Amino acid sequence: MKLNSFAPLPEDDDELHLPELVYWASLGDLEQVEKLLAEGINPNQTDDEGYSALQAAAENDNLAVVKLLVSKGANIAYKSEYTALQLAEMAENHDVVVYLKSL
Numbered sequence: 862m863k864l865n866s867f868a869p870l871p872e873d874d875d876e877l878h879l880p881e882l883v884y885w886a887s888l889g890d891l892e893q894v895e896k897l898l899a900e901g902i903n904p905n906q907t908d909d910e911g912y913s914a915l916q917a918a919a920e921n922d923n924l925a926v927v928k929l930l931v932s933k934g935a936n937i938a939y940k941s942e943y944t945a946l947q948l949a950e951m952a953e954n955h956d957v958v959v960y961l962k963s964l
Contacts, residue, residue: 882906886914886930889923894930904935911941919945919961922954927961937964 882902885893894914898904907913915935918926927945931937937945949957
C-alpha cells in the first residue's frame with residue numbers, strides 16, 4: 862500500500878493514523894468501504910493532508926473501490942496535489958485510468 866507516490870510507507874500500520882475510509886480504500890477492502898459508506902461516512906473523506914479515499918483507491922489500483930466511491934458521490938474532479946486520475950496515471954493503473962477517463 863502507498864499513502865501517496867511521494868511518502869514512504871511506515872512499517873507499522875498503527876503509525877498511519879488515516880481516517881477509516883481512506884485506509885480501507887487504499888487497501889482495496891471493498892467490504893469495509895461498503896460498510897463505512899452504509900454507516901453514513903462521507904465518500905469524499907480525506908486525511909489531514911487532503912488525500913481522499915478516491916485518490917487512495919485509484920493510486921493503489923483498487924478499481925472496485927474506485928467504482929463504489931464514484932457511485933456513492935465521490936468527487937472525481939477533487940484535487941489536493943493531484944487528482945485521482947493523475948495519481949492512477951502516475952502509478953500506471955491502466956484499468957482505473959480507463960474508468961476515470963470514461964466518466
